[in-house]
Amino acid sequence: MTMAISSRLDTARVLATVLLPTLAKGVIVRRPGVMALAEKLQSDGTAISTMRHLRDRYGPEPVRLRITGRSVAMLVDPTDVGRLLTQSPEPFALATKEKKAALNHFQPHGLLISEGADRERLRDLNERALRPEKFDVEPIVRDEADLLTRHVMSTGELTWDSFAQAWWRIARRIVLGDSARGDTQLTDDLKALRQNANWAFLHPQQRDLRERFERRLAEYNPELPDQVPHWLFAFDAAGIVTMRALAIGARGAHGILESARLWPTTPVILRESTIATRWHGTWLPENTEFVVFTPFFHRDPDRLPFADRYAPEIWDQARDPAIVPFSAGPGECPGRDLVLATAGAMLDALSEHLTFPKLTEPLPATLNHFALRLPATAVGTRVS
Template sequence: MAISSRLDTTRVLSTVLLPTLAKGVIVRRPAVMSLAEKLQSDASAVETMRGLRDRYGPEPVRLRVTGRSIAVLVDPTDVGRLLAESPDPFALATKEKKAALRHFQPHGVLISEGAERERLREVNERALRPGNVPVEDIVRDEADLLTRHVRSTGELTWDSFAQAWWRIVRRIVLGDGARGDDQLTDDLKALRGDANWAFLHPRRRELRERFERRLGEHLARAEEGSLAAQPGDLATQIPHWLFAFDAAGIVTMRALAIGGRGTHGMLESARLWPTTPVILRESRTATRWHGAWLPEDTLFVVFTPFFHRDPDRLPYADRYAPEIWDRPLDPAIVPFSGGPGVCPGRDLVLATGAAMLDVLGEHLELPALDAPLPATLNHFALRMQATPAGTRVS
């Protein structure tokens, strides 16, 4: 088992982990994202990871930190093993995740364990089937309104896109009666902002109670054609669904910026700029890796931008390559995680984003970014000049 030097530990902390935390792992911070794009911080992080692999080989690299056993994975096969063997012995419910998610979803499936996790996982998988909701009809309604706005202004911005996206999300999750309830998602955003600080921020009980009260009012309607009409313990799971749909909106906007269409466009956007840049697992027992033993409670770290954009392994690392999704993939290309911990809402998220890409593509022509694509892309700053479909002169 490789143990990093103090210098390499400092490099990983300063160029990989701390910038990722600073950008916001639960909700993105606009100012930090702007700076990260200027510095292309993810390019520096990928270079650090490449150097780590070159110096120490394919084994997990243990960082020299006090009070926590941390192993950084550098080999795709190890990523495949880690995800396949979750949640036992590699638990999804790490100390860090629990500290963050307790702010707005302390009973979510992501940080549940044992029989309770199995029960909640079943609830999520059953409720989040795309066929439970008329996704395309909802998306088309809101996308048509967005199209009219974009045609009047001549550009598509993140702010205008996000307003339409959240109307779609609230209708899918809670029904038409929640379409205009910006306060609900604004309160959740504030709680998620607290979650960015994990252990360091006190919990705001009054704000969470207000959010849960508003959510309960929508759930009481159990509106037909929404996820709220599905059976199960939904109140404890919906905060995470809304959280996940935020990431899906970012993926969709970036897919528009690269000319993406359909499901493959969504998958490529999530490969190029993962919205879960760090996958964490925690060992529940001492674990043998490559002939060496790692202690119980070791935190395993998978930095997904490295595995998704590694030019040493992927000839398409920095270009839009939708064709790769038609064949078996590298085991470390995991935009929705993998193994038993794969996102249960994957198909619903892809269906929603793909419908948005296709409907907007029917009516608007947008310029696409050229290859090589940037390592860091600040979605908040995206402004795309738009013309009606079929009118642009090349």
């Protein structure tokens, strides 16, 4: 049997409503202007509708798009997501052509695009280096959260800009040490490199900027400078998740997981097959790029009764193979536990002193964190 191929119209619909809007928002670093437009249009809701259409018309097997010169298949079945992630990196490689082109801008020797024995070595190194018990997270978070709380109480609201400044101080202190607390130039350089990475193949690499960034990084961490950009990259996404969690009244690690389920910071997971693979009785060729559009699997109203509400209780239940806020399988984020510890501590530290109004349900499909302005009141304050 041969794999179902989407019609030209459906391929165009996937490109126009799923893949291109995701690229436009920025897959490596978010673009504020595009995020504002995406929230206004609720573009993720449209994308989820498109994916539901694909599943209903072509599923349950992966749906191959009509793209000249490239075999691309969209997954529509949750079980298939579990298989794809579990069977990585063989026969489903993590280091896809597109991922290499993007990450080469700022981390050419990182775990995410390594292969073979190098990948096994770097995976083990990252897992050991990022164990939460190796970091003094709690006092760092409380120190910076206290400063942020005082600022918020003086202004009456929490904005993304004020939160992000505190969050990056936390990230630099945890990853690089207290001496890096005020080194905004370091993270500004990384942001510039990541903005280039948004364009992948289409933007020339700024080698001078990358070398300057790497030299500065090596001053703080001479042992692992080629791995640290990935850690800082992950902390950026964690900050976005934490700010959104505050907007829904979330607490602790389960609240962070729910924020990442509702608004995934990795909206597209890519894998590339190293051999021909069989799916639901049909075959897809070697070098097929498989695409997991995570907002669909996290917010599918046909499958999930809690799709559009804050539901921290689901994290005490058996794990859904397609709800993967930190990916899953051998490619799961090695810093998952460190991120959860840091972000959960930040939620709890702020919530001890401040209360914020919660977003009403059903929760929006697209939430622009840049525009969040959360009015704040001191805990215990009576509102008449």
